Amino acid sequence: MNETKWLTGTDGDAMLEVVADRLSPRQWLLAAAAYARRLWDFLPPGVLQQAIDCAERATEPLTPEQRAEWERKIAAAVPEAVGAAELAQRDIVKLADPDAAGQDAPVLARPNQIAPAFPLFQAASRHAANAIEWLGEAVNEAAAAVRVLFAPPNEQMLENIRPLVERALASRTRANGAANNALRLKHEGDEHADRSAGVKNKRIAESEALEIVRKIEEGRPRTEDDEFEADLKREKRERKQLARVLREIVGNAFTPPRFEPAWRTNDVVALARGIFEERAFDRMVILADALLDADCDEEAVLRHCRGTEIGAKEPPQHIRGCWVIEMILGRYEPLPAPKPGKKPKPRPLDDMFDFRPLGDDDPRFA
Known part of the structure; x- marks a missing residue:
């Protein structure tokens, strides 16, 4: 897992392995x-x-x-x-x-x-x-x-x-x-x-x-291949959902964004609070404009508000806990630095249907 895969990937379980021991x-x-x-x-x-x-x-x-x-x-x-x-x-x-x-x-x-x-x-x-x-x-x-x-x-x-x-x-x-x-x-x-x-x-x-x-x-008659394909699609859908959730809450797990206190103008804070309280995520674009008016020049923040992150195949699905909103409201919790030499914690295998790519240190080789 690297920064590019974190920002654009769809394997939420692999992403979770990177941050599981650091989430609050x-x-x-x-x-x-x-x-x-x-x-x-x-x-x-x-x-x-x-x-x-x-x-x-x-x-x-x-x-x-x-x-x-x-x-x-x-x-x-x-x-x-x-x-x-x-x-x-x-x-x-x-x-x-x-x-x-x-x-x-x-x-x-x-x-x-x-x-x-x-x-x-x-x-x-x-x-x-x-x-x-x-x-x-x-x-x-x-x-x-x-x-x-x-x-x-x-x-x-x-x-x-x-x-x-x-x-x-x-x-x-x-x-x-x-x-x-x-x-x-x-x-x-x-x-x-x-x-x-x-x-x-x-x-x-x-x-x-x-x-x-x-x-x-x-x-329509379903074959074993149909069932297997359905399992693959379900697994892929679940991992993609987890990836969206983690990106929305954590932001960039490798490079925390910069946010200046001066950008918390009354308009910016009021908009962020209203978005959080009312789940009015359609106002995120308006929030981007307000941040620009406050002289915000952090590209990651502005792109997230506009849904135009570089390399992302789909716009974010905002939730309560969106890292930009949390940052504006002073509640964002940056990830602690990983412990030196500590490898990501592998996800436990729930059943025989595990479609993660194999690596040399994968527990399934044990």
Whole structure:
């Protein structure tokens, strides 16, 4: 890892190895909170969102008593949050009649009758019920991730929250997929019922309905290569996300930027404070102009505000904890110098699927 790779690379795990033994408790908390913030959109308003907001805003580590109080509030809020999410999902899939998911046969006037479209309605109801259940699971998993923010802030906090966030997001995706299938199957059922109303051979029409269900539920066939490719993409996405978070909190881990006290004019400080409080990161460009008016000539600061860092393939995704905002507000914590001769701490291997490039000193050669 060198300065260029730090500023432009996408391997967040390699970057973490360089700074893991030098991050402050607040920086660990800010990194973990950035992950929890990814869950914001599907958390019902209330305690769980407030907990993320509290963790982001904390300028000092919370006391053990404060952490325990938040853990209690989160635990108490989970049943209501899950219920609210399930209710919202139920409203989305209500046309598919989720309460009929356990119905095994159609209700008919005569036993020898056949309802050709019933397999489609039956599958729609089952998917609707799954959509509700799985979204509840996603909120439960999200709450577990939020709870991690109130453990002692250290490397373990980040290690714990990353898989929980990914699991919650995957559960939400699965729930949304089930909801889409439910509504599609209900639509197909309505159309099939109309088409088969006048046909003589109801059993053939029923077989056609079963085939429609099979195609929708199976989707595009996935091979082992597809699964492996999906794992690679997920791994790459997770590392890229961590790289963005670390750059946003640390800045340049090799060359700390210069910042003169004279640049903290009233306008600059007011803008920075407003951006932090309101998460109004669209104002970062305005902040760059205010810094220029204050005679700021530090290219790294101005480029970060404008999203034009040299070599960066994408603009930064600003978070609470952005190093420029923290520097303006007097809260930036520069990394201590690495200990002489100390090598970066290798990341523990969680499973057999580890796609990091191999080096001569890699623990996987042991």
